[in-house]
Amino acid sequence: MEALLDGVLPASPETFHRVRREAARLQRLVDDLQELSRVEAGQVPIHPRPVGVQELVDAAIGRLRPQFDDNGIVLDAEVSPGVPRVLADPDRIGQVMTNLLGNALRYTPRGGRVTIRVRPEQDVVAIAVVDTGVGIAASDLAHLFDRFFRADRSRARASGGSGIGLTIARHLVEAHGGAIRAESPGPGRGATFTFTLPPAP
Template sequence: MSLVWKFFISYVVVVAIGLLVLSLSVAYVAPSSFSQSVEHMMMGARAHAGEDAGEMGHAGPGGMMAGGILVGSTSITNDELDASFRSAVNSALWKAAGAAILAAGIVSGIGSLYILRPLRRVAGASQHIAEGHYDQRLPVSSRDELGDLVENFNRMAETLAENETMRRQLIGDVSHELKTPLASIKGYMEGLEDGVIAPTAETFRLVHQEADRLQRLVYDLQELSRSEVVSSTLDLHPADPGKLIAAVVDRLQPQFADKGITLAVEVSPALPTMAVDADRIEQVLTNLIGNALQYTPAGGQVAVRAASHGAALRVSVQDSGVGLAPGDLAKVFQRFYRVDKSRSRASGGSGIGLTIAKHIVDAHGGRIWAESDGPDQGSMFIFTLPLK
């Protein structure tokens, strides 16, 4: 049940309790108070009448009199009756108000506890998260807006925990990648200084190769940093998607031929021109096709397809490579994540190409995802861009 309806029902309950208390007060308290007031007035009137009778020597008969009632020799005026009635009703209303306020306070207190308890839990858990304890989770005890709040809080905590894990992994990966080539370069330099290693062309080539690894890592980190703020630097111009795909395929075709992998292209004719950052979209295509080249063995096939799909352009890159496990589908776009953990960075890339591709597609208002039937079943990477 929605929290709005729960509030509404609680208000109705409070009003109903107030009306019930009021009706009971009018039904039982008011008559009793009125009777007591009338009896009190009659006693006073009798006492006064007795004094008058003693002076006059007789008492008049009881009955009705103009402007009031006469009981024996006791008379009560209509004004006195009205005042007594108003006093009785006011007394009943004051008592009813007190009882209604008490009942409403109890109901409101219970409702407030129901609302405040999960809010206090969220506040306490958020304080723990602010202190760096990302394992904090809360039980979901309702199916209303408060329950949604708790579920969203738990998802936020899980995301923060994953980001913290990724941050630590990133630091570890970068440290490792910097340490390995630096250690090699230092070793070669020390060997050259001590005369243990001959200053041959091969030695210098190996040192240059390690320096290239460092340069590639720095370049990848720079590209990642730029891709995360790419939405503010897009240079949008009308472009033909078919020509963008053809340019990337022509550039990578020799690498496919060297590895013995078939590269097929299926682009629908007359694709509409769309406003995109051509260089960035070519970067996405290069990353996706290059990823397929990297993880497809010799003799495999890679197919690039593009077609209009509703109000969007749909581009897919399908390969017959190592495939993806279900747990990898949601992680392949994370920084430095690689499906084949046995590959080194030199042979398996830095693991940020798909991350950069996702940032660029998101900045264009599109969507990118991966599909696979499982390990060794190949995979397909698809992205869509809105047709403008």
């Protein structure tokens, strides 16, 4: 903004667009930092109740379907028959799913596919977001849920993310008594993010 006021940058529509985009990115960062601070301090209320997993999946797909369609990426779901209801706060788990789907959208090229897969896994219910995107190096997998970590740092500014969305997701899942993990065969071979929730009694 100072460069614009000082005349270093031209007062063109493109410049104003770049300034607005950067301001929006910084606002998202501030919002995410505040959210992370509340989550880490245990100040985000969690109100779990028995809820059908299909309901959670349908809500997440409904929120993001337009963005996937606009980017030419297929978004679908595979829910195993007989999956029990889970004990979850729909709003907070919706936040987790939106984050995971948003990441998959960001790193999956046009013509790719993102699938939500739900199935029983031992004594929990596993919800996975599987993409055919750019993949993740093995050395990065253990750090994905750390604050500000980015597997692809060159795209940090372009993607507009804050680098703490996965950290927030981890805290929210753990607050439900679940766990979250990431897997990838390697760069260029897609990735799978899976989180678990306890079944409803």
